[in-house]
Amino acid sequence: MAKDSGSGLPPGVETAWGLRERPGKGPRPGLSVARIVDAAIDLANAEGLSAVSMSRVASALGVSTMSLYRYVSSKDELLVLMEDTAYGLPPEGPAPEEEGWRTALAHWARAQRDVLYRNLWILRIPISTPPITPNSVAWMERGLVCLRDTGLDEGEKTQVILLVSGFVRNEATLAADLDAATRASGRSMEDVMASYTRLLAELTDPQRFPAVTAVLRAGVMDRPDGPDDEFVFGLERLLDGIEVLVRSRNASGR
Structure with missing residues (x-):
């Protein structure tokens, strides 16, 4: 033993x-x-x-x-x-000093997503402790390095990488759940969404659900996004918010 x-x-x-x-x-x-x-x-x-x-x-x-x-x-x-x-160990990725913190942090986030998509079973392991194993600490180190020259304090840097990694994990979990559901039903994602759209249209009306009706009439759900579109949109909005914080810290001289 x-x-x-x-x-x-x-x-x-x-x-x-x-x-x-x-x-x-x-x-x-x-x-x-x-x-x-x-x-x-x-x-x-x-x-x-x-x-x-x-x-x-x-x-x-x-x-x-x-x-x-x-x-x-x-x-x-x-x-x-x-x-x-x-x-495993995180990829080096672009140097934040040369490419900027935003490019470096986006690469870090996408690299995490790649790991999860290759190993969807990771998402079924409950999170019981903060990062403590060698490779998880290496990922934390890399994320913090991306923010090294942002002017954020150490607590803010830690919260930023937790926010971004949480988004990555949530997006991957949703994708994995949807994939599992569609596989179990034997139908494609396009068929599932088309059925959902038809059912939603039957159950809702403009008086009670005007905003939902507007979405349905715009045909948004008839044009499903590509596999990466929602991830890119969400990540970019997160980075936009972090950039506002970085600018405010630099403007205040902190």
Whole structure:
């Protein structure tokens, strides 16, 4: 079994930072934490997070379930390691000193979105702690670096990256939920939206719902946005608001 370092940190966090003593070579010298985590990620991407269990991962690796516990103490630890591994290190992206904080922060946000879209199961893991694993701290560092020369204080920088990452996660969750619903129904998103528009038109009237009626008559819902349009619109509006804050701080000499 992996030995507790006595740090008081959750086992998954200890393992991610290399603070837990790993077992020596056993009957399966090819088995490792990395192989176990990679197998679990493959399973989650193929069948969803609910399919991940110690027994299923062991089966995928061709080993006994008990042998996994020599490397990973529990499913909770495994989930922490899966998420940290799936995120990986953030891409460097454009230098804020050269391209500006807005371009750098937008790249950071899109990179997070790319990770989530490749690993939608991450969205099913409840958020139980602030960023504490190595890669999550690296993402936080990169986000803060994007804001280094904005004139915002450290608390404001932290709130900005929480705001932006929260938007990214919410957008990805909505997209994942809609995708799952349409797949379950066997219909395309276009068919679902067309049915919704027709039903909405039947249920509403101009007297009670004048604003909704105006949207329907404008044909907005008949022209679905592209997959990135809503994300780009929302991100740009967030950045607009942050830019107002940055300008006000610089104008006040803070």
